[in-house]
Amino acid sequence: MISKIAFDGFVLSDELKMLQKMVRNFIRDEVIPLEEDLDFDATHLPKDKLELLQEKAKRAGLYQFNAPKKFGGQELSIFARTIIAEEASQHKLGAYNPGLGAFGQSPPDILYDGTKEQVEKYVYPTIEGKLSGFIAITEPSGGSDPARSIRTRAEKRGDKWVLNGQKVFISGADTADYGIVFARTGEGRKGITAFIVEKGMEGFSHALIPVIRPWYPCELFLDNVEVPEENVLGEVGHGFDFVQKWLIGNRIPYAAGCIGLAVAALKKAIEYANIRETFGSKLADKQAIQWMIADSEIELRAARWLTYEAAWKADLGENARYEASAAKLYATEAAGRIIDRVIQIFGGMGLAKEMPFERWYRELRIKRVGEGPSEVHRMVISRDLLSGKRKI
Numbered sequence: 001m002i003s004k005i006a007f008d009g010f011v012l013s014d015e016l017k018m019l020q021k022m023v024r025n026f027i028r029d030e031v032i033p034l035e036e037d038l039d040f041d042a043t044h045l046p047k048d049k050l051e052l053l054q055e056k057a058k059r060a061g062l063y064q065f066n067a068p069k070k071f072g073g074q075e076l077s078i079f080a081r082t083i084i085a086e087e088a089s090q091h092k093l094g095a096y097n098p099g100l101g102a103f104g105q106s107p108p109d110i111l112y113d114g115t116k117e118q119v120e121k122y123v124y125p126t127i128e129g130k131l132s133g134f135i136a137i138t139e140p141s142g143g144s145d146p147a148r149s150i151r152t153r154a155e156k157r158g159d160k161w162v163l164n165g166q167k168v169f170i171s172g173a174d175t176a177d178y179g180i181v182f183a184r185t186g187e188g189r190k191g192i193t194a195f196i197v198e199k200g201m202e203g204f205s206h207a208l209i210p211v212i213r214p215w216y217p218c219e220l221f222l223d224n225v226e227v228p229e230e231n232v233l234g235e236v237g238h239g240f241d242f243v244q245k246w247l248i249g250n251r252i253p254y255a256a257g258c259i260g261l262a263v264a265a266l267k268k269a270i271e272y273a274n275i276r277e278t279f280g281s282k283l284a285d286k287q288a289i290q291w292m293i294a295d296s297e298i299e300l301r302a303a304r305w306l307t308y309e310a311a312w313k314a315d316l317g318e319n320a321r322y323e324a325s326a327a328k329l330y331a332t333e334a335a336g337r338i339i340d341r342v343i344q345i346f347g348g349m350g351l352a353k354e355m356p357f358e359r360w361y362r363e364l365r366i367k368r369v370g371e372g373p374s375e376v377h378r379m380v381i382s383r384d385l386l387s388g389k390r391k392i
């Protein structure tokens with residue numbers, strides 16, 4: 001009788017295991033060999049090579065995982081995308097360009113809710129790889145608390161909106177064709193509206209902001225940019241609902257991508273510890289190294305289960321904000337600690353550009369600030385606990 005109450009979780013379905021294996025093999029066989037010809041700090045594959053790689057991914061059935069079926073995508077669950085994200089990041093450029101782009105690009109998710117015309121104009125061409133978009137929330141006045149800090153203003157003049165302001169740290173804006181710009185049309189949370197701004201619009205310009213990762217974000221300047229009424233995304237005053245939806249949905253695969261980097265690094269550290277000798281014995285025989293490996297494995301597992309839980313809950317259609325915060329916070333911080341230990345195990349080689357670790361170390365540092373800094377996620381979790389909304 002006791003066996004009836006046994007928990008039957010903690011195993012991936014055969015379908016998920018197969019997907020995991022297919023992506024893992026694709027990264028090993030198709031993606032990693034292409035990186036050998038790229039500069040250490042390269043951020044993207046040349047266009048011709050990317051097209052060939054995408055053809056291979058399409059033939060393998062590994063294309064457009066995110067997009068809804070009605071737009072030609074596979075509409076996979078967040079859980080499946082989490083499994084994919086962990087595998088797809090496990091290569092040199094994987095932190096910010098998983099699979100080197102093999103699996104296709106998606107428009108910013110919030111565009112799927114756009115009007116028929118917006119979908120025709122931006123969603124389909126983005127899925128086909130003809131256009132790309134960015135998301136611009138953060139401003140010089142702050143990014144952690146966008147509901148209060150957005151100062152870019154949009155004013156209605158006739159049948160147009162006129163945008164004035166500045167955005168900072170916007171990823172992909174230098175190469176994108178359009179972007180979703182969040183601007184103030186009123187006061188407070190209900191005073192933010194999302195606009196689709198196109199690159200060629202008069203008064204709109206950008207400049208790169210050099211940062212710790214090789215893929216630089218941009219500063220955007222909006223100087224009396226006239227945006228037609230049909231480029232308002234969703235309802236006026238409801239832009240912040242989009243911000244919330246986008247951020248929560250993104251955080252779970254974001255956490256999984258960081259776990260993937262840590263998995264790849266730890267595997268290499270284990271191999272190295274088993275061959276490298278100091279003081280007459282292998283590194284693997286030293287307790288200091290054994291403990292670094294054990295601590296890293298435990299943190300990896302903890303991060304993975306937190307991320308799986310968040311994905312599972314989000315797929316049930318429940319509010320997974322709390323779980324997504326816990327997963328994002330823990331996975332980004334744990335992955336940072338693991339790469340740091342791996343560098344230590346490799347010694348000088350850990351810091352050499354011949355190995356991917358110093359690159360991943362720099363890139364992972366950003367992940368504790370992007371998609372909400374760690375402190376904001378701690379605030380979300382503790383706020384729910386202290387108010388009694390969540391019980392331990």
Ligand SMILES: Cc1cc2nc3c(=O)[nH]c(=O)nc-3n(C[C@H](O)[C@H](O)[C@H](O)COP(=O)(O)OP(=O)(O)OC[C@H]3O[C@@H](n4cnc5c(N)ncnc54)[C@H](O)[C@@H]3O)c2cc1C
Nearest residue numbers: 135136137138142143144169170171217369370371373375
């Ligand atoms: C490489 C890169 C790419 C980015 N890409 C994009 C993008 O594509 N689109 C976009 O809109 N933004 C993007 N960002 C911006 C990013 O989202 C913001 O940097 C982030 O939200 C933090 O905002 P902030 O930098 O203005 O810091 P602030 O909001 O000024 O916060 C500064 C620090 O204060 C602390 N802090 C904040 N709130 C609290 C609190 N409640 N309690 C305790 N401490 C707190 C945190 O340590 C935080 O790091 C990117 C940033 C980087 C670095």
